[in-house]
Amino acid sequence: MNVDREKFFNDGFLIIRNCIPPEQLDGLRDSFEVLVERQKAIWASERGPDDPPGGAWETSGQPRLSGYERLIDPTTADTVEICLHENTMGVCEQLMRAEAGAQNKMFMCSPVRDYGPASWHRDIHPVDQAPLRGLQMDLLENAPGYLQWNIPLYDDNVLWTVPGSHRRGNTEAENKQLCESSQVPLPNSIPVEMNAGDGVVYTNTIFHWGSNYSTKLRRTIHLGYRSFGGPIFPYVCHFHRNLDFTRHLSPDARSVFERHARLYREECDVIESTFRAIIDKNADAFREGLAVIHPGGSGRIVCLILLSKVAYKMRFSSHPVRAAFGSDISQDIDLGPRFSSAELETLWERFVKLDETIQSHEEQFIPGFQSGPMRYYFEEMPTGFDVEDFIASWET
Ligand SMILES: O=C(O)CCC(=O)C(=O)O
Ligand SMILES: [Fe+2]
Known part of the structure; x- marks a missing residue:
């Protein structure tokens, strides 16, 4: 073909x-x-x-x-x-x-x-x-x-x-x-x-x-x-x-x-260890994990945003702007039980700055998406915030 x-x-x-x-x-x-x-x-x-x-x-x-x-x-x-x-x-x-x-x-x-x-x-x-x-x-x-x-x-x-x-x-x-x-x-x-x-x-x-x-x-x-x-x-x-x-x-x-299910489990393991690196503020281990999850050199910040959503879903079981936030498209159900609630809280703290960069103070709405009005940007990516800024944000 x-x-x-x-x-x-x-x-x-x-x-x-x-x-x-x-x-x-x-x-x-x-x-x-x-x-x-x-x-x-x-x-x-x-x-x-x-x-x-x-x-x-x-x-x-x-x-x-x-x-x-x-x-x-x-x-x-x-x-x-x-x-x-x-x-x-x-x-x-x-x-x-x-x-x-x-x-x-x-x-x-x-x-x-x-x-x-x-x-x-x-x-x-x-x-x-x-x-x-x-x-x-x-x-x-x-x-x-x-x-x-x-x-x-x-x-x-x-x-x-x-x-x-x-x-x-x-x-x-x-x-x-x-x-x-x-x-x-x-x-x-x-x-x-x-x-x-x-x-x-x-x-x-x-x-x-x-x-x-x-x-x-x-x-x-x-x-x-x-x-x-x-x-x-x-x-x-x-x-x-x-x-x-x-x-x-x-x-x-x-x-x-069976092979793909194994690849899925291995991916979950890498995400878990990457999250643990974030919790531990271990920047090198975090960079290494992220590069395994997203080998492409450009666009890792997109992967990080997707991982922030997994972290969010593990930390909070519901979401104010979308009842179905926890719907089954990601690894949160598999990974959540691997962390204590204190770990999930710390993990989310590390993502808070990034989460702020992808939202506005006002409600947003653009038609043609599967999201209703909300503060997260529908289309535009944050400018001036990349993977290294995420690491730096752990210390602020
Ligand atoms: O009916 C179709 O081919 C389109 C279906 C679709 O886009 C959807 O359900 O999201
Ligand atoms: Fe569709």
Whole structure:
């Protein structure tokens, strides 16, 4: 598979024709339909008192199987094994220049009635990730650390993007348009036209849009991969903690997930020792740890901001501006129990100065993100505050 890295960096996405080998398409359609039926039964059983009999299947604008690996058995293992194919995982590895862990496995279906367009957005929540410009700079100067896919099993042009919007903040015209209506085409946007079995791999920092959730049959695999051992620390950085589903997979496929789970544990160990270096004010050990977590020489401050969010989540279990702050995208759940509460307090103290540099005294809001109004900057990175300033701030 020849992957056009330059086109990906330029546009923010890349269409892979026949991503699913044609001889596998029918089998995958059958397998996924089995999973849909299983999920529909779960939704029906979980419906609320005022819901229709089908529950979420009938009430959702985009019925989505989230974590579909939990629904598989040996006869539907192909739904997970396709995530390890050279046309999916292999493409991610070339783009990331790293190993690519297949983390998020979702499947998007058409709704039972027309819902029309969703809202334009970037899948970024700066409240617990980092300002957009930092995430973008890290990608452009190093490599993507997190990649998302849509792989339709039937022809699909629901997804639109604004090519190149992963390289910049929102324009004034975009902000104006989004405030008036976020559900009409943005300037310079295009549909991603895909035939059954094609795939699009994209950075979800890009502006994208579910343009029309209609009853036209939609069965689209939606995946997220995080890098291991690449130049950057991914902004979606957790990995499967429960590998139960892998017992249904071929031994080769299982060993890939086991390998990535091991890389995840090793990463947790390095983050722990780096946090301990911070607690101990051991600048050399801290620099060394940070260079292992984020080998790329530029953009380490972005990694540090992401680590500050992990430290925050371990220290505080809730957050004033986002109820779902603790949502499961990072290592805090795994790492929290390794520290005493006194250690977590000290660790957070060391991050307070950095945390101040990424917020304003006034509420901020820029449309098109997954964060509501808050004091953290949505787009702009701090100026004049880098890794060495972080170390210096421990003494103030
Ligand atoms: O429906 C799609 O293809 C887009 C989905 C999406 O962007 C989302 O759910 O965040
Ligand atoms: Fe999205």
